[in-house]
Amino acid sequence: MGGASPKPLILAPAGGRESFLAAIAAGADGIYCGLKSFSARMEARNFSLEELRDLTALARGEGVRVFVTLNTLLGDAELEPVGRLLERLHRFVRPDGVIVQDLALAALVRQAGFPGEVHWSTLANVSFPSALGFLARRLPADAVVLPRELTVEEIRRAAAACPPGLRLEVFVHGALCYGVSGRCYWSSFLGGKSGLRGRCVQPCRRVYRQGTGEGARHFSCLDLELEVLAKVLLTIPQVAAWKIEGRKKGPHYVHATVSAYRLLRDHAGDRSAQREARSLLALALGRPGSHGFFLPQRPEHPVPADGRTGSGFFLGRLKGAPGRLYLNPRIALLPGDRLRVGFEDTPGHRLEQLGRGLPAGGRLALPRGPGPEPERGTPVFLIDRREEGLKKAIAALAGRLPREGGSIPPATFRVRLPRAAGGGGTAREEIVHRRPQPACRGKDAGAWLDEPDAAAWEGVDPARVRPWLPPALFPSEEERLREVLQGLLARGFREFVLNAPWQAALFPEGERRLSLWAGPFCNLANALSLEVAAELGFCGAIVSPEPPADVLLSLPRRSPIPLGIVVWGLWPLCVSRIPPLSLAAGRPFRSPKGEEAWFQQRGGLTWVYPGWRMDLRAEKERLGRAGYCRFVELADPVPAGVRLKARPGRFNWDGSWP
Numbered sequence: 001m002g003g004a005s006p007k008p009l010i011l012a013p014a015g016g017r018e019s020f021l022a023a024i025a026a027g028a029d030g031i032y033c034g035l036k037s038f039s040a041r042m043e044a045r046n047f048s049l050e051e052l053r054d055l056t057a058l059a060r061g062e063g064v065r066v067f068v069t070l071n072t073l074l075g076d077a078e079l080e081p082v083g084r085l086l087e088r089l090h091r092f093v094r095p096d097g098v099i100v101q102d103l104a105l106a107a108l109v110r111q112a113g114f115p116g117e118v119h120w121s122t123l124a125n126v127s128f129p130s131a132l133g134f135l136a137r138r139l140p141a142d143a144v145v146l147p148r149e150l151t152v153e154e155i156r157r158a159a160a161a162c163p164p165g166l167r168l169e170v171f172v173h174g175a176l177c178y179g180v181s182g183r184c185y186w187s188s189f190l191g192g193k194s195g196l197r198g199r200c201v202q203p204c205r206r207v208y209r210q211g212t213g214e215g216a217r218h219f220s221c222l223d224l225e226l227e228v229l230a231k232v233l234l235t236i237p238q239v240a241a242w243k244i245e246g247r248k249k250g251p252h253y254v255h256a257t258v259s260a261y262r263l264l265r266d267h268a269g270d271r272s273a274q275r276e277a278r279s280l281l282a283l284a285l286g287r288p289g290s291h292g293f294f295l296p297q298r299p300e301h302p303v304p305a306d307g308r309t310g311s312g313f314f315l316g317r318l319k320g321a322p323g324r325l326y327l328n329p330r331i332a333l334l335p336g337d338r339l340r341v342g343f344e345d346t347p348g349h350r351l352e353q354l355g356r357g358l359p360a361g362g363r364l365a366l367p368r369g370p371g372p373e374p375e376r377g378t379p380v381f382l383i384d385r386r387e388e389g390l391k392k393a394i395a396a397l398a399g400r401l402p403r404e405g406g407s408i409p410p411a412t413f414r415v416r417l418p419r420a421a422g423g424g425g426t427a428r429e430e431i432v433h434r435r436p437q438p439a440c441r442g443k444d445a446g447a448w449l450d451e452p453d454a455a456a457w458e459g460v461d462p463a464r465v466r467p468w469l470p471p472a473l474f475p476s477e478e479e480r481l482r483e484v485l486q487g488l489l490a491r492g493f494r495e496f497v498l499n500a501p502w503q504a505a506l507f508p509e510g511e512r513r514l515s516l517w518a519g520p521f522c523n524l525a526n527a528l529s530l531e532v533a534a535e536l537g538f539c540g541a542i543v544s545p546e547p548p549a550d551v552l553l554s555l556p557r558r559s560p561i562p563l564g565i566v567v568w569g570l571w572p573l574c575v576s577r578i579p580p581l582s583l584a585a586g587r588p589f590r591s592p593k594g595e596e597a598w599f600q601q602r603g604g605l606t607w608v609y610p611g612w613r614m615d616l617r618a619e620k621e622r623l624g625r626a627g628y629c630r631f632v633e634l635a636d637p638v639p640a641g642v643r644l645k646a647r648p649g650r651f652n653w654d655g656s657w658p
Contacts, residue, residue, distance in 0.1 A: 005237035007265060011169065012258045015046060015247035018394055020055050022251035025393040026258035030065035032099060034247065038082055039069045039198050053093045054402045071101040071121040073196040073544070075551040075657055076526045076558060079104060084411035086112035092408045097142065100124070101182065103501060104528035106139040112413055117142035119169065122181035123196065128478040129161030131502030136166045138536055143167040145243065147181055148224055149577040151296040152232055154475035159238035167240035172230045173257050174245020176221035176292065176302050178204040179574030180472045183521060186573040188546055189610060190595060192655045196523060196546065205309070206345060210589040218580050220309040221302040225289025227281060230261065231268040246286070250384040251394060256284040285383055287311045301581055312340055312381030318366060318374060325366040325373070327380050333358040338384040341366070341374050345592065348374025418531040418560040425562070427624055431633045432468055436460045446497060451603040452484040462492040470603065471499040471521035471575050477604060482506055497542065498522070504537050515539055520566050525551060527558035534561050542632055545571060545614065548655045556627025565623060569634025571614040571651065573597060576606040586639030598642050612647040619653065
């Protein structure tokens with residue numbers, strides 16, 4: 001008889017030293033954390049190499065694994081610094097592995113001789129079953145973090161296709177993004193703060209108003225909280241880790257969530273353990289929880305109808321008169337507790353830290369602050385605390401940290417860039433429609449396959465229209481798309497644009513007559529990612545339109561394959577699997593700052609668009625001189641109820657990457 005499958009690891013987040021030590025104190029099996037740069041949570045405090053070296057040594061002594069996030073979109077100027085980080089991590093920190101998004105990391109871990117594991121982040125969007133085997137065969141890959149949007153049945157499908165040697169990680173708790181991971185440009189498009197580079201300012205959590213209706217947080221999600229449902233994952237042996245989100249959270253949250261999910265894993269059928277775990281999660285100080293779409297037969301929409309998605313434990317509402325406001329908290333408060341009054345985008349918002357404790361129901365007078373006073377009825381939340389027991393545990397572990405490690409010396413790594421392919425031939429223009437249409441005005445034609453309908457392609461000339469695959473593909477959708485692709489191949493279609501590198505798994509390997517281009521949602525922005533794309537079988541790439549001008553203009557002279565770029569059209573703020581509950585499709589909605597947007601359902605995805613087009617057509621001559629040979633226009637139809645604004649629409653062209 002075979003032995004029982006090993007228990008999945010509990011992977012804890014750590015955005016600072018105290019949270020790292022809290023994870024060890026709670027019994028985490030692994031910790032994932034970021035450095036001061038190249039981390040998808042740059043708003044967290046993160047770690048210096050020296051600090052992480054000492055913490056990793058302590059964790060190793062406790063049998064706790066450590067994984068370092070290098071999971072941001074990279075430009076060419078950042079390739080050598082990341083390679084040097086990998087070299088120094090290997091020599092002086094020795095983490096168990098790295099978590100990556102950009103294809104360039106596949107090349108950099110090889111060039112730098114990094115011997116640790118490579119885990120592909122949710123930002124890499126490895127989201128459908130056949131992608132797993134393709135990735136494992138072609139690139140360094142020890143684990144894949146599955147998207148949070150999957151149902152448990154879709155996780156089972158992915159597990160059934162998971163090859164030996166590759167492990168799956170599943171998020172069981174923490175913040176949910178509205179957009180599909182790796183397919184959200186909202187923060188970047190509106191303000192230059194790229195989520196793909198760890199700087200998202202969460203515009204999805206703002207209040208939006210449609211027509212004359214009341215404003216609401218139509219895109220602000222609850223936290224994912226699988227709680228007792230996580231036991232279902234114990235029946236899927238390929239799921240080797242339960243992951244907790246929260247690198248911006250404090251040590252209380254980390255300790256509570258790790259402790260809760262250890263109970264749920266180790267005592268899955270024990271009701272007293274379940275009750276204790278629920279109590280811990282109720283005071284973990286995150287947002288209210290939901291299991292989302294985990295149970296397909298009983299889904300919970302992750303955006304609540306009442307819009308209450310503020311983080312922290314709700315303590316009550318302010319009472320009293322102006323100048324004499326007070327709170328009667330629902331639970332006892334401890335010295336040092338940190339409270340949030342209201343929300344960041346509401347008048348009177350402030351943070352308060354308690355100097356002394358208070359019993360449940362006691363009277364806490366709100367001190368006068370420098371800004372406007374909050375209104376009576378404003379909600380108050382407990383957002384962080386430091387229990388004495390946890391403080392002592394953290395202090396005890398801190399006392400065992402190495403003290404005299406010294407500074408880590410610089411690295412000598414030099415990046416090896418690919419040989420450029422040279423010119424890509426005569427410049428071509430391509431206009432991409434939602435449904436197949438004949439080429440017009442001397443431009444090539446493309447059409448989306450995000451609503452796979454073989455009938456729509458009947459009679460279409462394969463030499464004149466290129467199919468564009470969707471920006472996200474989920475396990476329940478793979479079989480249907482594969483059938484449509486097989487039909488197109490049988491009818492002579494040979495040119496396709498793929499919007500995830502792993503979509504190459506849907507085509508016959510080694511078929512030389514195919515012409516596969518990486519699409520703009522592949523998020524390619526540096527020479528090494530383009531080199532890896534070429535290794536995966538792509539003969540050209542339409543680069544990400546997100547980088548600034550200096551990054552985009554330098555790419556062709558280092559690219560091993562011909563390049564294209566989107567120069568005009570409706571570039572989405574995000575693509576989501578979550579349909580809005582209380583907004584009408586095809587009608588504009590507005591933020592308090594006057595930013596307009598709208599959405600449409602396309603297949604199983606919600607496309608959220610800005611109220612103005614991206615437009616880089618004025619830069620086509622410069623782009624052509626730089627070496628781009630394909631210029632793409634996205635001709636998505638505009639609903640009758642939407643009037644686009646006349647705005648420059650230059651995305652981040654005039655900006656810079658920090």
